[in-house]
Amino acid sequence: MTRLFTVSILLAAFLPLFGASLEYSGALGQSQPEKFTPVPFTPVYSAAADSSGIYFITGPYQGNGELWRLTPGSRTAERIRSGTPGPLISDGKTIYLLDNTRLYTLKNGTKSAAPVLDLKRKFDRVAIAGDETKQAFGGVAKYFAYDRKAKQIHAWKADGTSLGVVVDLAKTTPQSPFYSMGFLPGAGYLIASTGYPELRTYRFTPDGAAQSGNWPLRGSASAFFPLDGVCWGVDAGATTFRDHPLSSKREKVGGETDRYTYAICKDANNGFFLATSQGLKHYRADSPAECDFRIGGLPWITALAVSGEHVIAVCGGAIHRLLLDDLPDAPLLNAGNEAWRVGANWSSSGIAALPNGDGTFLILDKVKKAVWKFDPSRTRWGDKNRMRLQKGSFQAPTDMALLNGQLIVADSGKLNVKNDLTEPVVKVDVFPSGEIVAANAGKVFCLKDGKTLWNFPGKISDIAVLGDCIAVSGDKLLLLDRNGKLLDAQNRKLTALAANGKWLFAASPERKGILRFQLKQGKK
């Protein structure tokens, strides 16, 4: 603390009385308020609700997550425990937690001491019938589990007695294999969805029959959830599956940006929460197509770029898109986990990104050692123009900038334009007037016509030209004028930077999101 204080005083002494400064203007991509533990991951794989709140599991990948709770009416979540495989399963009243082969109840976020059922082995899907359903399967069993390999649904009574195989899906021969299973509350039937390309949902009566009335239905779901006596299936958003599909409208929550949805639950105001690849998303009852807010973070950002009203964040396998004015809990404009949707063998190793001036972005790929053109406006399935590999390749590229249409690249520590630098550089940006700003881990350089004008020492992660200034991230956030004079310094550890003339966006590994700053002219 003392050290920080001293550094601040020293830095302040160098700051000019008049100049410019950076004013913090809010966070993007991280729903938690500043003083609360950030949600460390983007996807939420599981969610269920009871009167004590909404419980969800988030993690780097499914099966190894953290259990979090959102208390009723709140948008701030609290971490309950880590190392939770899940998923959470609800029978419409009680929340259960599947921990490997054992099923526990979860009350007030606390896992029961003893399991209510041991499945003895791993199953692909588990469904639980509510106590109110006494018809069909509901009359004989409570717990159901689907073994995808054996194509069989097993059942257990409420007291844990195994009933063995109750439906042999191998007897039904759909065009695609069954990949999910659920329970229809009320009617008490089991339903199962087939995968691509058939994408239908079959209903099974206790006699094993799969075809009757309007079943199988068009549409499939990756999982099913009972909510208020209605079965909801999830895929890209959630849809209702009722026993008499022709006798009611199919309700829908969410849409294409919710591909994939893993779970659905309800809040006390009849609003919906969807556990999706971009986080836990809330939908009000009066606007079920429009996301109200999102709970989740945006970790591992390796590059940022601003174009028009949008900022993109390259992180992990995804390229996320947000609006510059987004609130911390605003939904993302993309589906979240869509590396495979980006297409064209995108290798997910972007280390630098740039606006291309026409709404598209250039993304530098560390592994491919080349530049891609990313067009976020192209969202149609299989549109290869969404991600296009550009001509030319590099040795060991680390950053790039565009000057009057020319791509300036820091490659193997060198810039691909004439310069007098003797030290290697890994970062580069440009002023529209032609000055090049480059940096390595210890210095920022400014060059004009190939000659170094000045350098500035510091611990540096990234640089970004911001209006008439230069923002520098590292162990501190610095603002330099174009003569290398320090205008502002803030104790923030940030990494990737991107700026337009007025706004600076910086990736915060600590906050698992993006911080937004506004360039202010005048005395700090």
Add this chain to the structure above:
Amino acid sequence: MKKRLLLSALCLFAAAATEAAVALTGDTSNPYNSLFKRGEGITLYFKVSGLAPGKKETLLLDFQDQNEKSRKTLRIPFQANEKGEWNGSVTEVPRGEYGFYRVLAKLSDGTLLQKTGSRPAGCLTYAVLPDPASRKVLPPEESFFGLHGNSTGKSTLASWIGSRWGKRNIAKNREEFIKARKNKPWVYYSYEVFRGPSSVFQQLTAAEKRGNLTGNEQSLRPLNKKGEDLFAKVYYDTAKRGLEQKGFDKVMRYQPLWEPDLYLSNDDIVRIYRIARKAIREADPDALILGPCFSHIGLGSAEAHRKLFEKGFLDLVDEVSLHPYIQYPVEENGLVENIRALKETIRQYAKGRKIGIRANESGYSARATPAEERIQMYGQVRASLILLGEGILSNEPFYGYDHDASGRGDYGLTYNLTIPHHIWATGKVAPRPVFPALAAASFLLEGHRPTGTIEYLGDTVLGYSYADRNDHCIIALWDFSGRNTDVRIETGRDSIEVADIMGNRKRMKTDKGSLALTLTEAPVYILDADPKLWGRNAERKIRPDSTELSGVSGGEITLTGSVLSDGRLTLKAPAALRMKETSVCLKKDSRYSIKMHLPQTLPEGRYPFQMNLVDETGRILASTGIRLGVRPPVAVENERAYCSPDGTFGLRFSLKNLSGNDCSGSVSSRIPGIPESRKRTGFSLKGNQSREFTLLFPGFEPSPFQKFKTELTVELKSGYRSRKHGEFNFLAADYLPGVGRNGDFSGWKAEPSLKLPEECVRSPEFHSGTEDLSAAIAFGWNEEYFLIKLRVLDDLFFQNSRGRNLWNGDSVQLGFSRQRTVPRTSNSVGEQLQLAFSEINLALTPQGPEAWRAYSFDPESLKTGLLSPQEFPRSITVTKGNGGRVEILYQVAVPWHFINLKKVRPGMSVFCAGTVNDRDAEYKKQNDVSAIGFFQLKRLPPKNFGEIILK
């Protein structure tokens, strides 16, 4: 090894060659149109060729209906003869139910039935239909169904689809007519269309646009005496011959033009109709004239017709004709509302005459896939039911058969099997699903006329009741959402027949007259409903005071009316309202008053309520509905862009408390992607109070000609939330006192700083970038004028035109208006005055600066034509600049009364758009001007004008 490889390759080649030659073809026992009467024997013939001699194969057949549901499958093993061929037939095919059958046919080796014409590979189709001989012949005024484009000879479609209306051509003489009529015993009523003159005219118009109109063509135009005489002669001669060729028509009908809105101005349409009517009536005083036959029906159709009717068009026609093409789903795209608006427009201009509407084309293009063909079927059938239900006199689905040469399927009700060799007047067709569905509609409903609209059974449910001359009642109902909706409807019968979209009937029991149905996109027909409830003279036992109510979320509404019979009145609310069914017991001739509380979070929208009057046994005596329009408790009104005196932009708007109660909450603004625009303020409003708010966005530096999407979100403490979206540009005019007075602009010192977008908006082939043309603009205002200063840099100044042609050289076209849009009313003059749109063109001509008013919102007092410097002060100067470029400086002062404004004050806005036109060579070398511009002058003016805020 090499030999073995060669042998294998040869075998493969041989096998490939053999496979390539295998062909499967098929047909039905009615190869002309594959249409069959129910119960009639149907045989399918198949031929396979190109097989290895003696090869055993299997023919696989799957009979599917229009929903791709399999009705029957067959496996027919066979052995090829010594020529490698097989001929076979199948007689056990589905034929017991009316409908469409698609027979998917392939060999077990995967060889598909060959594509024939527009019918795709892998299938043949047939349909089972009502016997044409069982259709009644009704007089023209009772006949509704028609067909546009019949096939010829034995393939004729008209009798099968029940067409009684169609277009025909007057034969050259009576003998020819009698000869042509001889083979057409089917009764149909007709009208003659003058395609010839209109086509000639079309060619002339196109030639004129190209600029190479020859003297001969010029003389043919009906705009001069020679042309008028030519047109009149054609009309007269045809009508004279028509007198001798009436056939089944008691009176001859003539339509002088075909879709003229696509190529003629309203003035030209009226001119041609005057010529045509005079000539036709001279030849046949009883003839009826149809028109104008506009090409589609949409949001602007009533308005487009109104503009034509204002020119006296309705005096020239006896029936209005129309092509009601509209996107699917027809209901969501406003077919019903647009027809009603058109009918109302006709009523306003008909001077007391009753003028009916005929639809002589309507349809949907569908590629030959089951999914698209279902849309075509639903669209066509439902459009027909709506047109009949809304009182249209007749309708002709377009077109009898596919006629796109590529053979992928288009507007045809049937596949054209002779494409590409023989496209028009084909003699061989096969049905698409829409054909039997339309045949069923005409079979059930011909002779019926509408008795009521059913709009209250659900927000996506529509239906009509129809009755014939004997008061036989049929109800058609469907859900247009793509979902399924449960409804109950009173029929007055203990059991009743219900027919599906193909006309297959089944008897259904009712619950004391109330029939439960699950409605889908496919209409159902309830046959023989009780005429006391649904007939022409049905007594409406429930009489609501109003069928249109309005309320606010969280507020209360009261339904009032009276009943004409003892009973219990039940009120069923839509599911979104989450309200239980309400009921009250009432005596005969008593009044009812039912209060309902609307949920706090009920979104804005229209909600249908169903009201039933039930007797003591539970039988429904009467059924009706009301529609409730729900508004937000606090509405955002009059929102507009704002600029403070210090130049900060923002949004100004009013919040109006529409509920009677006090309420408080917050309102927040947002322009997505602009952080400075996120502002919020709290408010508290008393019941029915209205207050103005301004949210300023300091630091927001908008691009001046960009339109931004905006959001204003109102959140009440009750939990209600509503969001209003808008679109605004942010651009301000400086206050410049005295500038423009007496043509003096010297007080305006500031240079224009707003650079016009570089994009070329007209004839880009003549524009070579900013070096060719660029411009910057500034806006100002004072108590007398709206001021514009425009500096243009041009590589060459070229202006030889004058007057109305000023635009055709280096010039400026400016559009002004008081509003961008105004609410639609029946008072078109009032709307024009509120909108106050005018266009003025300016240029420096060899004779000096000129200004020409090209369009006026008030032609009486603000005439089109040249404007004097006194009434419209302006200054236009041309100077030679650096690098040889020319600088043209336009300064104009638009008097406020030109925009129908008297007193102006800061904070007000006007709307403006313009183009800077550029000509670099004479007309022979450059047949159009190129232009850059700001906002959109020519696209639906003034809807796309930009807003200029008076600072």
